[in-house]
Amino acid sequence: MRRAEAPSSAHPAGPIPDAGKGEGEEDEEKDGTRLGLSTTPRNCIPRRGISVLEKLVKTCPVWLQLGLGQAEAAKILQQEMAGMFLVCRDNNLKQLVLCVHFPSLKGSSAEVLEYPIKEEKAILYLEGSVLVFEDIFRLIAFYCVSRDLLPFTLRLPQAILEASSFLELETISNLGLETAWEHLLNGYTPLCLGELNS
Numbered sequence: 001m002r003r004a005e006a007p008s009s010a011h012p013a014g015p016i017p018d019a020g021k022g023e024g025e026e027d028e029e030k031d032g033t034r035l036g037l038s039t040t041p042r043n044c045i046p047r048r049g050i051s052v053l054e055k056l057v058k059t060c061p062v063w064l065q066l067g068l069g070q071a072e073a074a075k076i077l078q079q080e081m082a083g084m085f086l087v088c089r090d091n092n093l094k095q096l097v098l099c100v101h102f103p104s105l106k107g108s109s110a111e112v113l114e115y116p117i118k119e120e121k122a123i124l125y126l127e128g129s130v131l132v133f134e135d136i137f138r139l140i141a142f143y144c145v146s147r148d149l150l151p152f153t154l155r156l157p158q159a160i161l162e163a164s165s166f167l168e169l170e171t172i173s174n175l176g177l178e179t180a181w182e183h184l185l186n187g188y189t190p191l192c193l194g195e196l197n198s
Contacts, residue, residue, distance in 0.1 A: 004138075004142050056137050062160070062172060063086055063140070073099040085140075093116070095116055096119075098115040098116075
């Protein structure tokens with residue numbers, strides 16, 4: 001296995017930066033799975049565009065659903081665009097599963113594919129891949145810009161892609177699962193978020 005190198009880019013839909021452990025970054029464990037949540041660096045330097053990795057960290061309540069079953073995840077994703085994803089937990093195998101809505105390679109219909117996420121010695125990887133990651137955020141961010149063993153790259157909801165500030169990302173994160181997947185991911189942009197909260 002080899003550690004995946006993530007290319008750097010300021011574009012929100014582009015490659016992610018290879019952010020190593022820095023000051024103020026801490027790891028957190030949930031049910032034995034290493035999530036690697038990081039704190040935001042505080043300084044007075046104007047920020048470049050928000051990276052895919054930062055957007056994933058700030059909006060994890062939308063896509064990281066450890067209390068959601070695979071059948072529920074599939075039901076949500078079947079109504080979304082191809083490439084949309086959720087990470088949930090397989091309670092039988094006690095591991096994370098990446099659920100992705102992909103166009104069917106056999107026909108015109110679409111299907112939700114499941115990819116078990118393995119954990120060994122504080123690293124995560126998709127079953128069948130030789131690429132390893134420090135945490136779930138870097139794993140998902142990599143597959144947003146590179147296929148590896150997936151038929152297509154993962155797709156972030158448009159509202160998350162278009163968010164240009166951490167305040168917008170926080171608003172998206174606070175919407176809750178039902179509101180987010182029924183409204184936000186079906187066409188709402190950060191400019192419309194005020195309507196959802198009023």
